[in-house]
Amino acid sequence: MHDHRKLGRELGLFDTDPLIGAGLPYWLPDGAVVRHTLEEYIREAERRAGYRHVYSPVLGKRELYEISGHWAHYRDDMFPPMDLGGEQVVLRPSLCPHHAVIYRSRSHSYRELPLRLAELGGMYRSELSGVLGGLTRVRAIQLNDAHIFCTLEQVADEASAALELIRNAYAAMGIRPARYRLSLAGEGGKYVAAPEKWQRAAELLTEVLERSGLEYEAVEGEAAFYGPKIDVQVADGAGRESTLSTVQVDFHQPEQFDLHYIGADGAKHRPVMVHRSIIGSAERAVAHLIELHGGAFPAWLAPTQLVVLPISDAELPQAERLAQQCLELGLRAEVSAHGSLGARIRDARLVPYQAIIGAKEAAEDQVSLRLRDGQRLDPQPAAEALSQITDLVANRSTALWS
DSSP states (O other): OOOHHHHHHHTTSEEOOTTTOTTOOEEOHHHHHHHHHHHHHHHHHHHHTTOEEOOOOSEEEHHHHHHHTHHHHHGGGSOOOEEETTEEEEEOSOSHHHHHHHHHTSOOBGGGOSEEEEEEEEEEOOOOGGGOBTTTBOSEEEEEEEEEEEOGGGHHHHHHHHHHHHHHHHHHHTOOOSEEEEEEOOTTOOOOSOHHHHHHHHHHHHHHHHHHTOOEEEEETOSBTTBOEEEEEEEOTTOOEEEEEEEEEESHHHHHTTOOEEOTTSSEEOOEEEEEESSOBHHHHHHHHHHHHTTOOOTTTOSSOEEEEESSGGGHHHHHHHHHHHHHTTOOEEEOOSSOHHHHHHHTTTSSEEEEEOHHHHHHTEEEEEETTSOBOOOEEHHHHHHHHHHHHHTTOSOSOO
């Protein structure tokens, strides 16, 4: 069982410092590569699925969150307001109010729906010091968030499509969900009072789960304050569950922000807001990946994808040329030339591909590949080896060789 807090520091992925503050980790270069690559994958998947990306500020007036309902139902998890020019502003605990305002800023026809707005944006939670740890419980969060504004008839299809994006992302990352949970309201929770809307939202999400053929468990008391949701649960090595991805149906905020679209009849109609997150927060996703893979990330996510190992100094020029070829192909590569070959191989044990170059390989422009899983391949032309690796990485394959 791997602990991402220990392993992440040992591998130079992230760290913390009391001077910056508890629950505020910083990302080191290798960790930043993993996070950036994951974010780029998500952006590309969203673009292909018809999402349009936006940026919104991490601050908002207190009034914004009073309208959304966060101030009434979520205030204990928000940072205190700051006085600014006679107004009170707060660090946002969620992106959805900003996206509702972005939707409201322009008029919309039914022909534009569904309108899918996505953002990898920062948000902040006032977590207690006792629950903070590593990347899983932090105070500054980079959230993969999106909000789909659609008609009631489009909700089930949009929620189903969101689940498909989640499944595809998990396959690429090598993640297996522990279970799917239908999270409903419970007794005594801080929920908006709209029984009919809650029931309709729960019915829609149940329809989505039934249609997808996924086994799920309905659990009371785990809903968001504004509506029920589908939570995709993952488990660590000790069997402890956490929520990584969500799909939510929200009738509340469209009404609070008076959102509407013009229907085919020329009249105003209220859209439904579907909240969805493919990987949740970048912090929690990377924490889970560190523990799941023990730092041996799928090749497309690995900080270093290929290390070139010249057997002697005589092969160093060829090794450097090969590393440069990798960089030109978009692969992350480096040369390891100091120390015994055995020690260098051990040091690079988490790197997916090790390209060994001896005198014969250098003379014939070949490489002898060692794969992270222990496979040793016969010498082959360097161009062919790089072409194969490039294709596997581009396709986000979890396989090291085909």
